[in-house]
Amino acid sequence: AGFRMTGETVSQVLERVVSTRVVPRSITVDHGTEFQSRALEDWAYRRGVPLDFIRPGKPVENAFIESFNGRLRDECLNVHQFASLAEAQAVIEVWRRDYNQQQPSSSLGNLTPDEFVGQRQAQQIVEEALCSG
Template identity: 45%
Template sequence: MAIPQGANQRWSLDFLSDAFADGRRFRILAVVDDFTRECLALVADTSLSGLRVTRELDVIIAWRGRPAMCLSDNGTELTGMAVLRFSQERQIEWHYIAPGKPTQNAFIESFNARLRDELLNETLFTSLAQARAVLAAWKDDYNNARPHSALGNLTPTEYAKRNALGPQRDGTLRYAEGSAPRPVASPSPLGSYSTGTLSIAG
């Protein structure tokens, strides 16, 4: 599978499990942009159905835009009708990794390992509200405060800003906060052609 070359080209999804101090289990839905490495969501609840997954993805899409593809394993929550209907209606390609091949979802597997080592294994959770608050704080720190070696020692948020496309005054596209060279040819002035076709002399 090709490595994404821009934000929102591919989001990876996965579930993690943990337990409260009293032994009750809860789950976490993690969503990561494979290009920027941004953590887009950490959703904790005692139950996370396919319908709930699609609702959470719609929340992300509302502020970030629609991904071209989602990548996940073959868990029952992610292979049901709710996800199938969501991907068709939103025109999002959904790719499932081969069973027993977590390395095919390497970006989020690496993210999950960091989340488990730095937070889940070190925290005694007492309630769902506490788990959500702690996860939100960790997500904010991960995205905005920690440099990532694979991103040239930028934070995921900084890397996303550097690679975001934005318009220049002359109408051409540039990388926001980046150093991409200006186009060789300037855009033609408005009204230079009376029609949209180009006539060839001769």
Template identity: 30%
Template sequence: MKAWLARRETWEIKRFEQRQADKIAQYAVVEQLSVNGDSISMLCEIAHVSRSGFYKWQRRRGTSSSKQLEDQFLKEKILEGHQRLRGILGYQGYQYTSRHFSKLLKYYKMKASMSRKGNCLDNACIESFFGHFKSECLYIQSFESEEALKTAIDEYIRFYNYERFQAKLNNLSPVEYRTKVA
């Protein structure tokens, strides 16, 4: 049964991509025929595409929409996770809960690792860490290379754990607090 579902989902993804390619081809035909002076409304009706869709396609041809860029980014991240992490991918946000994203994960036999929508309690500590990390490290520096970035990340993690005091930990660093409590 699972194999059948996987084949069906793979087929649905391919069918979706084929429909997109077909629509683009239809828009291209409408554009070619409109050069002869034929009515775009009539050509769109014959090609079974919307006139507004044709005009959007014309405007976007040279540039990608924010949705297309986001989709491309998601596809790249899924493939990266598939290659590097062997099938586990953790993200959160509205774009990661979309049906298209879920189908791509299933297509590559990957499992999403994220909390339910609206439940931030399970990752509050890491969200807090990343908030501090961004404001205290990433946003105030620029990095010349990937190696410089990795070094800065390592240094900040060490600083955060051993030197940075936190009010909610009685003005101790996380390591100091753990050793006092233990």
């Protein structure tokens, strides 16, 4: 049986993410069915997060995720043959941790993604405190 990402699944994952991080100002998405779902629309409305849809046929408008997807394929998915879903999840998790915690990116000022997120969260908290006080 295949795995299909649904809007409900996306909403649940986003809820887990925002429980440990700052709620994003917006989320850029393509026109996949999981992003055009009522479940995701409801989640975004409840959280006050605008969904910014890229124009159809313009993946360059979401270049960061397109780059990430290519790197995931090249460095992980295309170099492993997975015997099971559990094995795939374990291998991808190791790759994800390395990517987020060990691999600095020039597009992020030579910070790792985790370091970049930490700086952005701190900046957002300060900005929100200044705006509310």
